[in-house]
Amino acid sequence: MTIEYLKKADKTPETETGTARAVVDEMLTDIRARGEAAVREYASKLDKWTGEIVMSDAQINQATRDIPVSIKKDIEFAVRQVYDFAVRQRESIEEFSVALPGGVTAGQRVLPVNVVGCYAPAGRYAHIASAYMGVATAKAAGVKNIIACSSPFRGGAMHPYVLYAFRTAGADTIMTLGGVQAIASMAFGLFTGTAADVVVGPGNKFVAEAKRSLFGQVGIDVFAGPSEVAVIADETADPEIVASDLVGQAEHGHESPAWLFTTSRVLAQKVAERIPQLIEQLPGIAREAATAAWRDYGEIIICDTREEVVEVSDRYASEHLEVQARDLDWWLERLTCYGSLFLGEESTVAFGDKCSGPNHVLPTKGAARYSGGLSVHKFMKTLTWQRMSKDAVRQIGQVTARISRLEGMEAHARTADDRLAKYFPGETFDAGEAVTV
Ligand SMILES: NC(=O)C1=CN([C@@H]2O[C@H](COP(=O)(O)OP(=O)(O)OC[C@H]3O[C@@H](n4cnc5c(N)ncnc54)[C@H](O)[C@@H]3O)[C@@H](O)[C@H]2O)C=CC1
Numbered sequence: 001m002t003i004e005y006l007k008k009a010d011k012t013p014e015t016e017t018g019t020a021r022a023v024v025d026e027m028l029t030d031i032r033a034r035g036e037a038a039v040r041e042y043a044s045k046l047d048k049w050t051g052e053i054v055m056s057d058a059q060i061n062q063a064t065r066d067i068p069v070s071i072k073k074d075i076e077f078a079v080r081q082v083y084d085f086a087v088r089q090r091e092s093i094e095e096f097s098v099a100l101p102g103g104v105t106a107g108q109r110v111l112p113v114n115v116v117g118c119y120a121p122a123g124r125y126a127h128i129a130s131a132y133m134g135v136a137t138a139k140a141a142g143v144k145n146i147i148a149c150s151s152p153f154r155g156g157a158m159h160p161y162v163l164y165a166f167r168t169a170g171a172d173t174i175m176t177l178g179g180v181q182a183i184a185s186m187a188f189g190l191f192t193g194t195a196a197d198v199v200v201g202p203g204n205k206f207v208a209e210a211k212r213s214l215f216g217q218v219g220i221d222v223f224a225g226p227s228e229v230a231v232i233a234d235e236t237a238d239p240e241i242v243a244s245d246l247v248g249q250a251e252h253g254h255e256s257p258a259w260l261f262t263t264s265r266v267l268a269q270k271v272a273e274r275i276p277q278l279i280e281q282l283p284g285i286a287r288e289a290a291t292a293a294w295r296d297y298g299e300i301i302i303c304d305t306r307e308e309v310v311e312v313s314d315r316y317a318s319e320h321l322e323v324q325a326r327d328l329d330w331w332l333e334r335l336t337c338y339g340s341l342f343l344g345e346e347s348t349v350a351f352g353d354k355c356s357g358p359n360h361v362l363p364t365k366g367a368a369r370y371s372g373g374l375s376v377h378k379f380m381k382t383l384t385w386q387r388m389s390k391d392a393v394r395q396i397g398q399v400t401a402r403i404s405r406l407e408g409m410e411a412h413a414r415t416a417d418d419r420l421a422k423y424f425p426g427e428t429f430d431a432g433e434a435v436t437v
């Protein structure tokens with residue numbers, strides 16, 4: 001395979017993992033030991049927040065009262081889009097029962113978990129959309145108790161639009177907490193007395209590491225860290241739009257990769273020239289973030305063939321993947337690793353980020369090799385059940401006893417022996433070679 005880097009990055013999504021892990025380990029150990037007191041200290045030290053953690057209805061009403069109707073309408077529209085898509089996902093998971101040979105009836109139940117914690121980041125930007133991505137999806141899954149957290153915004157209270165998004169989507173409890181201390185509080189049941197079964201939501205490297213570290217004690221959605229974007233483009237793509245879409249996601253933060261995979265050298269060169277100019281035209285915070293992101297993580301890769309592009313793209317497994325090329329169905333059929341796929345120039349990542357419907361909480365750092373993004377599935381348990389007649393025990397019991405004894409599991413075998421003897425007294429069975437003391 002011949003690939004050429006027109007721009008190669010010094011850093012990869014893995015680069016900052018170690019530093020974040022050390023910080024998170026220390027914080028989690030402290031929060032486990034000292035509980036709410038430790039959380040309050042981190043909230044004060046990291047986010048300058050010393051106010052109430054759990055918001056009362058009166059506080060929520062007060063904080064959201066003056067939001068203009070047009071803004072409320074936009075948030076409500078977006079919540080509906082995300083909720084409706086999630087409901088359709090819920091409907092696609094079916095319960096069933098089946099009669100298996102041997103007299104076994106078995107089935108699948110699909111149940112929501114009881115308590116969910118949803119995080120919406122708010123360090124650099126007020127992530128209104130992340131607030132409804134988590135909560136509306138949990139609601140569609142049928143979760144009865146949804147706890148939501150977002151950090152105080154730039155030294156003040158929680159951003160009112162984030163708060164409105166949480167409430168509109170259906171959060172039951174809302175806490176003003178950010179970062180590791182928020183994830184830990186939801187996982188341990190601090191301030192609410194109810195530990196979450198599953199904690200979801202995107203965030204910076206500290207948030208993502210905290211979720212990874214707590215996985216096992218709680219379920220999580222996926223490693224949804226610093227945003228990534230890749231664009232696949234051929235010579236039919238518009239370099240202006242391609243460059244704009246790469247910059248559009250590079251503004252997320254210093255550690256947000258933007259990658260271009262293309263078969264067109266001409267397009268690659270135009271995009272390379274245009275990106276720094278577009279970044280230069282951004283306002284302060286966005287410009288600073290995108291400049292660092294493009295400098296340290298930005299890449300442009302030129303391939304000879306579109307088959308090579310597929311191989312490269314699957315290896316990067318980008319969180320967001322756009323295809324701006326001819327023959328979109330060809331790409332849809334062949335690409336296998338991405339958090340969410342945006343086909344055609346009309347379907348830019350920002351639309352999915354904010355309101356088109358499919359969830360924007362998506363896998364980063366190559367996690368798209370083994371997982372999709374947040375969906376109702378992450379809140380659902382697929383449970384199995386089985387039921388057998390006495391007649392079924394004749395065959396199932398003998399096979400179970402024989403396999404158990406082949407494995408050396410005598411006590412397992414005897415649970416089958418006991419039933420065979422009880423249901424079919426006087427009969428003899430081939431139950432394998434029993435092992436005695
Ligand atoms: N993968 C996905 O689906 C999505 C990812 N994102 C990503 O979420 C991230 C949002 O990041 P932020 O704006 O920073 O908001 P954030 O809410 O994730 O992080 C802010 C919190 O980080 C903590 N923090 C900051 N510095 C710290 C330190 N040195 N040690 C310990 N904790 C510290 C603070 O407690 C603060 O509350 C971006 O990287 C963005 O790309 C956003 C949306 C979706």
Ligand SMILES: O=C(O)[C@@H](O)CS(=O)(=O)O
Nearest residue numbers: 129227353354360361362
């Ligand atoms: O990583 C992501 O999904 C983000 O792009 C979502 S948002 O732009 O922060 O809404």
Ligand SMILES: [Zn+2]
Nearest residue numbers: 227249350353
């Ligand atoms: Zn985005």
